[in-house]
Amino acid sequence: MEYAVEIKNLSKDYETGFWKKKRVRALDDLTLNVRPGQIFGFLGGNGAGKTTTIKTLMRLQFPTAGTATILGHDISDVQMHRRIGYCPENPYFYDYLTARELMEYFGELFGYDPTTRKKKCEDLLTAVGLQEKDWKRQLRKYSKGMLQRVGLAQSLINDPEVVFMDEPMSGLDPVGRLEVRELIAGLRDKGTTVFMSTHILSDIEALCDEVAILRNGKLAASGNLQELLLQSEQNRALEVNVQGVSADAIREQIEFIAGAVISPKPSGVSIQILDESDLAAVLEISRNSGGKLVSVHPVKQSLEELFVKETEG
Amino acid sequence: MNVLSIAKNAFREAVRDRILYNLILFVLLITASAIFLGELTAGQEARVIVNLGLSSVLLFGAFIAIFVGVSLVWKEIEKRTVYSIFAKPIGRGEFIVGKYLGLCSTLLLNVLVMGIGVTLALVYVGGSAMIAGLWGAVFLIFLELTVVTAVAIMFSSFSTPALSALLTFFVFLIGHFSASLLDLATSMGSKAAIGFFTFIYYLLPNLSNFSFITNSANGQSPPAALLGGAFVYAVVYDIILITITVAIFSRRNFK
Numbered sequence: 205m206e207y208a209v210e211i212k213n214l215s216k217d218y219e220t221g222f223w224k225k226k227r228v229r230a231l232d233d234l235t236l237n238v239r240p241g242q243i244f245g246f247l248g249g250n251g252a253g254k255t256t257t258i259k260t261l262m263r264l265q266f267p268t269a270g271t272a273t274i275l276g277h278d279i280s281d282v283q284m285h286r287r288i289g290y291c292p293e294n295p296y297f298y299d300y301l302t303a304r305e306l307m308e309y310f311g312e313l314f315g316y317d318p319t320t321r322k323k324k325c326e327d328l329l330t331a332v333g334l335q336e337k338d339w340k341r342q343l344r345k346y347s348k349g350m351l352q353r354v355g356l357a358q359s360l361i362n363d364p365e366v367v368f369m370d371e372p373m374s375g376l377d378p379v380g381r382l383e384v385r386e387l388i389a390g391l392r393d394k395g396t397t398v399f400m401s402t403h404i405l406s407d408i409e410a411l412c413d414e415v416a417i418l419r420n421g422k423l424a425a426s427g428n429l430q431e432l433l434l435q436s437e438q439n440r441a442l443e444v445n446v447q448g449v450s451a452d453a454i455r456e457q458i459e460f461i462a463g464a465v466i467s468p469k470p471s472g473v474s475i476q477i478l479d480e481s482d483l484a485a486v487l488e489i490s491r492n493s494g495g496k497l498v499s500v501h502p503v504k505q506s507l508e509e510l511f512v513k514e515t516e517g
Numbered sequence: 518m519n520v521l522s523i524a525k526n527a528f529r530e531a532v533r534d535r536i537l538y539n540l541i542l543f544v545l546l547i548t549a550s551a552i553f554l555g556e557l558t559a560g561q562e563a564r565v566i567v568n569l570g571l572s573s574v575l576l577f578g579a580f581i582a583i584f585v586g587v588s589l590v591w592k593e594i595e596k597r598t599v600y601s602i603f604a605k606p607i608g609r610g611e612f613i614v615g616k617y618l619g620l621c622s623t624l625l626l627n628v629l630v631m632g633i634g635v636t637l638a639l640v641y642v643g644g645s646a647m648i649a650g651l652w653g654a655v656f657l658i659f660l661e662l663t664v665v666t667a668v669a670i671m672f673s674s675f676s677t678p679a680l681s682a683l684l685t686f687f688v689f690l691i692g693h694f695s696a697s698l699l700d701l702a703t704s705m706g707s708k709a710a711i712g713f714f715t716f717i718y719y720l721l722p723n724l725s726n727f728s729f730i731t732n733s734a735n736g737q738s739p740p741a742a743l744l745g746g747a748f749v750y751a752v753v754y755d756i757i758l759i760t761i762t763v764a765i766f767s768r769r770n771f772k
Contacts, residue, residue, distance in 0.1 A: 218772070262604045264771040282608050290604030296597040298526070300533040312522040313605045358601060368604075 205276045208366050208397040209238035209261070214270035216256050216421075230256045232421040233270070238399055238414070240365075243392050245408040245429070246401040247511060248418030254401040255293060257418075258370050261399075262290050274366055286314065289364035293371045293401075295355030299344035303329060303354050306343065307361060314362045328357040333383050348375035356384060366397040373404050385410060405507045417511065425510070433510055441503040444486050447472040449495030457489045472496075476503060519607055520615040527589070527619020536585060536623060539577050540630050546573060551638035563644025567734040570635030571654050574628055575730070578662040579689055582624060586669025587681035589616050590766070599771055610763040617670055617759055624662045628655055646736065653739035654729040660751035661727035665689055667758035668722070674765040691717070692724030722754050 216231040231253040238244045248254045259265045261272055263279055277284035297306050304325055311321035329339055332353040352375045359367055373381045388411055391398055402408060408415060416426035425432055451468040458464050463478035475486055550569055554562045593599045632655040636648055668688050672681035695718055702714035726747050729739050
């Protein structure tokens with residue numbers, strides 16, 4: 205199996221209005237593949253189609269067109285769901301149950317015997333950082349962050365091979381986020397594929413191997429995160445750091461290089477050039493002015509810049 | 518197996534939502550009847566207790582079947598609890614059948630406890646001879662409630678709870694007078710009217726098949742053929758309604 209998740213030309217239309225029904229395309233011809241064992245970041249602004257995609261994969265909605273498979277099985281295959289987990293956005297559970305009862309109930313749905321259920325339930329509630337004294341409280345008395353932790357725990361009850369997480373950090377405090385980050389990283393170490401949608405870009409940068417960015421239901425960009433950050437036009441720019449020379453000393457000499465920008469630094473200057481072919485000239489000017497080359501590296505845009513660029517077009 | 522787990526949880530939900538609190542009201546009603554009716558209905562205490570008791574079992578049960586039945590599935594969609602359920606290896610059919618059986622178990626417990634209450638009241642007023650007939654009628658009421666529940670769930674699979682409750686109430690009402698529909702049809706002049714009322718007669722459940730309250734109050738016990746026929750009728754009707762519900766629910770998108 206080459207891909208853990210394979211989405212082909214997936215589209216989803218919603219009908220709006222009461223009398224005059226109007227069709228709105230929430231997802232437009234999405235094609236996407238996720239390799240096994242990686243953490244895949246699914247990005248996009250509000251209403252971009254992230255949750256629609258995940259809901260369609262979870263068979264909560266039926267696609268208007270296209271197909272999708274998880275672990276090589278069509279998404280309509282109920283038995284395939286034995287091998288996957290899902291943590292919905294702002295998870296809602298039976299609030300008359302306690303966390304332990306909910307976990308036991310979900311364990312029962314996977315056919316585990318009482319002893320296994322009990323052990324899994326205790327291990328997972330501990331792993332997501334819920335204190336034992338809270339396990340016997342009804343979920344209606346839980347805070348948003350605590351519900352989020354229960355949501356994560358229940359999504360792992362069956363040791364899934366692929367787990368889908370829709371905004372898994374939502375409602376968590378900084379410590380909680382760090383703990384969940386570690387939990388997700390731990391899943392990758394175990395070989396679990398994680399398909400994660402989030403708005404928190406630092407989490408994506410810290411965790412994800414590959415990402416896809418959605419814009420208005422369409423795929424705007426996808427691929428290896430580091431490669432994406434280097435891909436754009438801006439990323440062909442180079443930054444040359446030189447010591448022992450002042451900005452004023454070389455400003456006039458490099459004026460003829462189109463697009464070059466000089467910025468003073470505490471012990472020298474930083475020169476940014478747009479084209480690699482100008483590098484030799486910059487190095488020569490720096491050397492002739494008595495400067496010492498410290499580093500030359502490509503200018504990497506931040507994920508935030510990439511996100512803004514791809515989501516706003 | 519999954520159906521049983523879902524049914525068990527639906528039962529637990531009904532209990533925790535204090536649905537069974539209606540039993541307290543019922544016990545008070547029956548106790549008061551047993552104590553005070555002797556003074557009001559000279560020599561007819563047992564008959565009145567059976568009449569009042571069984572009518573209450575039916576009305577309390579119908580109330581639960583309609584109002585809990587219509588919100589059973591709707592609440593899961595509104596509260597988005599279905600999201601976590603359908604991400605697990607649960608078919609939509611299993612879910613509907615499980616929820617239905619869960620509410621039927623609640624109703625069964627309800628009618629059993631109420632039946633015991635009426636039995637104790639009967640013993641208190643010296644009407645033990647009527648107990649067999651009473652339990653036959655209780656069984657028929659339970660069968661009727663399973664049909665009402667199936668109707669409520671079916672309506673709620675495509676409509677709002679308020680409208681579903683109203684429609685189910687109409688079915689409950691018309692179902693008790695469906696024999697009159699045939700009489701009405703035959704007394705009509707136009708063929709269209711005859712056709713319409715005959716169609717309604719066959720479409721809606723004939724709930725008078727389960728009516729044995731008056732007979733039970735007169736000391737009669739339902740014959741086995743009546744019980745067997747009503748059982749088969751209820752099971753067939755329930756299966757048809759639940760199949761329709763599953764067919765509708767299986768096509769639903771959860772936004």
